[in-house]
Amino acid sequence: MALSVPEQGTDGTPFTCEVAVTAAGRTVPAGTLSLDLPGGWTAAPAAREVPPLHDGGSRSFSFEVTPRAGEGPEHRIGAVLAGEDWRGSAIALVTVEPGPPCPVPEDGLTLVAWDPRSGDAVADSAGQGRDATVQGNPAYEAAGPTGSALRLDGQTYLRTAPTTLGFLRVATFAAEVRVDSASGHRRLFDWQPSGDDGSDGVLIDLTPANAVRFIGSGTNVTTSAVVPTGRFVDLVVTMSDGGRVTVYLDGQQAATAQVPSTGINGCATRELRFGADQNGGQRFVGAVDRMAVFAGLLSPEEIGDWQNRAFG
Numbered sequence: 001m002a003l004s005v006p007e008q009g010t011d012g013t014p015f016t017c018e019v020a021v022t023a024a025g026r027t028v029p030a031g032t033l034s035l036d037l038p039g040g041w042t043a044a045p046a047a048r049e050v051p052p053l054h055d056g057g058s059r060s061f062s063f064e065v066t067p068r069a070g071e072g073p074e075h076r077i078g079a080v081l082a083g084e085d086w087r088g089s090a091i092a093l094v095t096v097e098p099g100p101p102c103p104v105p106e107d108g109l110t111l112v113a114w115d116p117r118s119g120d121a122v123a124d125s126a127g128q129g130r131d132a133t134v135q136g137n138p139a140y141e142a143a144g145p146t147g148s149a150l151r152l153d154g155q156t157y158l159r160t161a162p163t164t165l166g167f168l169r170v171a172t173f174a175a176e177v178r179v180d181s182a183s184g185h186r187r188l189f190d191w192q193p194s195g196d197d198g199s200d201g202v203l204i205d206l207t208p209a210n211a212v213r214f215i216g217s218g219t220n221v222t223t224s225a226v227v228p229t230g231r232f233v234d235l236v237v238t239m240s241d242g243g244r245v246t247v248y249l250d251g252q253q254a255a256t257a258q259v260p261s262t263g264i265n266g267c268a269t270r271e272l273r274f275g276a277d278q279n280g281g282q283r284f285v286g287a288v289d290r291m292a293v294f295a296g297l298l299s300p301e302e303i304g305d306w307q308n309r310a311f312g
């Protein structure tokens, strides 16, 4: 018996599985041919009756198999031909890329958009309900691109109620920030347990040298993009489907880095923060005006227009 299947399958897309039965050296009596499939997979028909095959004879039987993504990529398919008191079998392997562990947001969706103006509440202009609260001192400066920037005095940061982001194959993070000094690691966006290696969630921060760092998609990369101090900078970080991280400063590409193409696992539920980690530490010092996160990859041409995309 021999099983013929494609090397690669796609979740939910049927493929043909061909089973060749050959009688070599003896007659194969009549039997029932069926497939032994991974959980959730289906075959049509479920079974086929195989007539007796005389020595030297050969016949092929086909099944339509619908695969399902599982936890790992490799799946084993078995074919079993069985009679009253005998059975023969064969196996083959099919690769099906694992599916995301939770839903992927609509491509390009604005996940959150904040424009701090006054007080301790910052509404989510994206309409996704990710409103933020100012933790610390809600003090504003008549500065920044909108003329109302939230002062981040070392005690102050933004936090949402616990929220899930979904699985992000691509993402864009954007903020108008002013860095006042360089000292230690300081958070920009944070939706990741402290100390995580990037397999759970994502964060973007500045290193002690003000270089932009990205932790997500299972890894930690410090880019060569250094944010200048003392003035507002339009900072955008994109992650492509292939794991390409690009940092733009004031609309110009400043650095690229590579992370695995796994994607950002945003499936947990935790606070989205700007300016501090999940423990309230590693606080950013300076000021911030508009911020947004997109479940999409903004192209170099679209980078300069992220504010309109987020706030209309």
Ligand SMILES: [Ca+2]
Residues within 6 Å of the ligand: 115, 116, 117, 144, 146, 147, 148, 149, 150, 289, 290
């Ligand atoms: Ca503002």
